[in-house]
Amino acid sequence: MAAAGEVSVGRDKYRSFMYGEGEKDTVWRLGSPPNYDVVNKLFEEERTKEWPEGSLEEKVQRLLKTWEMELIHKVRPEDQKSVHSQKFCASTNGMRFLSRKEVMAIGGYNAFLQTKLPPEHRIYDPDKETLESGMATFLTAFPRGFAIEVLDVYSGPPRIAFKFRHWGYMEGPFKEHPPHGKRVEFFGVCIFHVDEEMKVEKGEYFYERGNFLASFLSAPAAAAAAATEAASGSGCPVMGGN
Numbered sequence: 723m724a725a726a727g728e729v730s731v732g733r734d735k736y737r738s739f740m741y742g743e744g745e746k747d748t749v750w751r752l753g754s755p756p757n758y759d760v761v762n763k764l765f766e767e768e769r770t771k772e773w774p775e776g777s778l779e780e781k782v783q784r785l786l787k788t789w790e791m792e793l794i795h796k797v798r799p800e801d802q803k804s805v806h807s808q809k810f811c812a813s814t815n816g817m818r819f820l821s822r823k824e825v826m827a828i829g830g831y832n833a834f835l836q837t838k839l840p841p842e843h844r845i846y847d848p849d850k851e852t853l854e855s856g857m858a859t860f861l862t863a864f865p866r867g868f869a870i871e872v873l874d875v876y877s878g879p880p881r882i883a884f885k886f887r888h889w890g891y892m893e894g895p896f897k898e899h900p901p902h903g904k905r906v907e908f909f910g911v912c913i914f915h916v917d918e919e920m921k922v923e924k925g926e927y928f929y930e931r932g933n934f935l936a937s938f939l940s941a942p943a944a945a946a947a948a949a950t951e952a953a954s955g956s957g958c959p960v961m962g963g964n
Contacts, residue, residue, distance in 0.1 A: 778875050
């Protein structure tokens with residue numbers, strides 16, 4: 723079996739563990755491997771870095787994209803090959819670590835958008851969303867997908883620290899907010915603690931949650947929402963939040 727940072731046989735240029743003999747028994751959420759052609763096109767058109775194949779940066783970017791794919795589309799934990807089967811856990815902005823079972827139960831979007839903000843001030847409330855509703859919300863808002871790239875890698879295994887950029891175009895509604903067609907993006911820092919096979923044992927994400935969610939709103943509402951999040955102390959402790 724290929725390590726998580728290596729290229730596996732398949733039809734996606736940027737993700738491993740989607741096709742081939744090793745995936746013949748994989749249970750896919752939608753019945754078959756996802757097609758990333760549309761978001762790959764957005765990624766290729768607007769990425770700011772193009773890493774050489776086999777470089778540390780390319781391997782980390784592949785690992786990040788592969789884990790996001792497996793989290794969303796692979797139903798069974800045993801089918802996820804980019805993370806450690808027993809040890810994996812993840813946290814966002816210094817909040818408590820969630821086990822893989824917890825992350826899979828609530829879904830990647832809800833895990834990533836955990837917050838200490840009072841419910842009445844939440845633009846998006848992960849505590850009230852399900853795995854399915856979270857996916858539907860962002861798939862609707864981003865018809866062309868939500869691209870991600872690695873901008874810099876600060877340290878190599880076993881403690882990989884890197885900066886990333888996530889972006890898409892709000893060409894569909896976000897909850898009750900109408901589409902504005904503009905780019906929505908955020909930057910973050912992540913630390914992947916990996917084993918000798920480059921499988922992630924622990925992931926730590928840091929980013930400005932409030933600024934990201936405020937990007938879905940009109941300008942006056944966005945400014946007010948970002949200020950509320952900053953005042954709450956629930957922003958990113960690494961990227962300049964309180």
